[in-house]
Amino acid sequence: MPERKAAPKPRRERPREEAKPRAQKPRAAPPPSRASQASNTQSTQGAAPRSDVSPARWQGQIQARLNRFKRTPRGGGQGLVTVSFTITGSGAASGIRLARSSGNPVLDQAALDLVRRASPFPAPPSGGNVPITVPINYTR
Template sequence: MICSVGLHLFLAVVIPNIRIEPPKKPAILTIELVKKVEPEPTPEPAPQLEPEPVKPEPLKPKIIPKPVVKSPTPPVEVQEDPAPIAPPPPSQPEVIAVTPKPDAPPSPKPVAPPAPPKEIVPTQAEVDDANSRYGNTLWSAISKYKKYPRIAQQRGWQGEVVVELTLDGNGKLKSKQILQSSGYESLDNQALEMVEKALPFPSPPEALRGSNFTIRVPIPFKLEP
């Protein structure tokens, strides 16, 4: 036991002073291969060609012009003028009788259509006058059918009925109504019955023919004493 402890103390004292160096790496030897450069071959000199001998130009023959020989001119024959030929007598033109055609009658000139007549608008005074005159005409036509109701006579009923009539421009009745009552139904109904019996009415004046118009016709009912 004591020996073991002593050994540990010896190692503890001795070992710290011992330096252990790491192993060194071996040196690496590098070998570089260099390719041998061969010298370029020297080109052989080109053979020199001998110049060709110059051939002499051949001699051109001289051209000698031929002499010009003139051909003899043939004699010209003179011809005599032929005798003039008399022209044939002129032929007379054929005369053809042409019968003249009668002249066509002139086409009638287009006639413009007549202008439409201008519409004459009557004045208000003319309308009022025509309304008054036509009202009298209707009163005369309606009065022909006047009849006094028996019950009104027995009871002494009297009065005046004003009937308003609406007519067109030709005098045709469009409507009728009691504008003013007499106060008795029998007299009012008798007035309307008289209007129906007087149809158709005479034609209205020119001033009333443009449009619809109204006429007021008074119908009196009075008992004679």
């Protein structure tokens, strides 16, 4: 007995309704946190923003930020570059310079570019300018 295939049912297309823009309900802003209230108080007094972290933890944050932005340059090889710079009260890096060269100009330039890329840094706990010297190790 030959098999019979069922004829496909014709599709009915429904007319599409045009999308109507939904009215957005106004949302109330969440209450400010203690940290933002403290920073608002300080900024209104004209003082530089202060961080609530310990100096040791802040230095760890600086090193972590540098590591996040570190790139090993092509043809750079290996070496240790020491960079000095100042972190301003707002977290910007200024006065970026080599404290000790690796002997390889490609690595030296990469270290200077690293600090520029990673800026701005977290604000110093003291709220003022903080000079910092950091070794940057490039390995393959």
